[in-house]
Amino acid sequence: MEDGEGGPDAHQPPRMDGEGAEEGRGPVIPVSAVILVSVGGMLLFLGLSFLLIAGLGVGGFRIPAALVIAIAAVMMMLGWNVWRRARIARSEREMRERDRLLCDYCGGQNAEGAVQCQFCGAPLR
Numbered sequence: 525m526e527d528g529e530g531g532p533d534a535h536q537p538p539r540m541d542g543e544g545a546e547e548g549r550g551p552v553i554p555v556s557a558v559i560l561v562s563v564g565g566m567l568l569f570l571g572l573s574f575l576l577i578a579g580l581g582v583g584g585f586r587i588p589a590a591l592v593i594a595i596a597a598v599m600m601m602l603g604w605n606v607w608r609r610a611r612i613a614r615s616e617r618e619m620r621e622r623d624r625l626l627c628d629y630c631g632g633q634n635a636e637g638a639v640q641c642q643f644c645g646a647p648l649r
């Protein structure tokens with residue numbers, strides 16, 4: 525038995541504010557997606573070994589193998605879905621935030637978290 529805890533620590537670069545913020549840095553993977561995919565992967569491994577045992581001629585392993593593989597596939601797809609949705613939501617949020625930081629009055633690009641334009645003092649949405 526191995527206890528494969530301690531997920532991969534996604535090192536997150538410190539948030540920088542400023543105009544030069546580029547899009548498309550490493551996406552932050554939601555924890556639920558990591559758990560779903562890794563547990564799904566473990567189940568897939570288990571299912572494949574069941575399949576191997578069934579292939580050796582041991583009876584009663586084919587149905588559990590198919591079941592476990594099906595569950596693993598569903599979990600991995602769910603995890604992938606969660607990841608993809610999080611990525612889309614994040615880029616949408618970033619786009620909206622950048623749009624908000626663009627001053628309606630003078631067109632100045634403000635730093636992250638600003639509530640007031642630093643160039644003309646107009647309130648930002």
Ligand SMILES: [Zn+2]
Nearest residue numbers: 627630641644
């Ligand atoms: Zn302004």
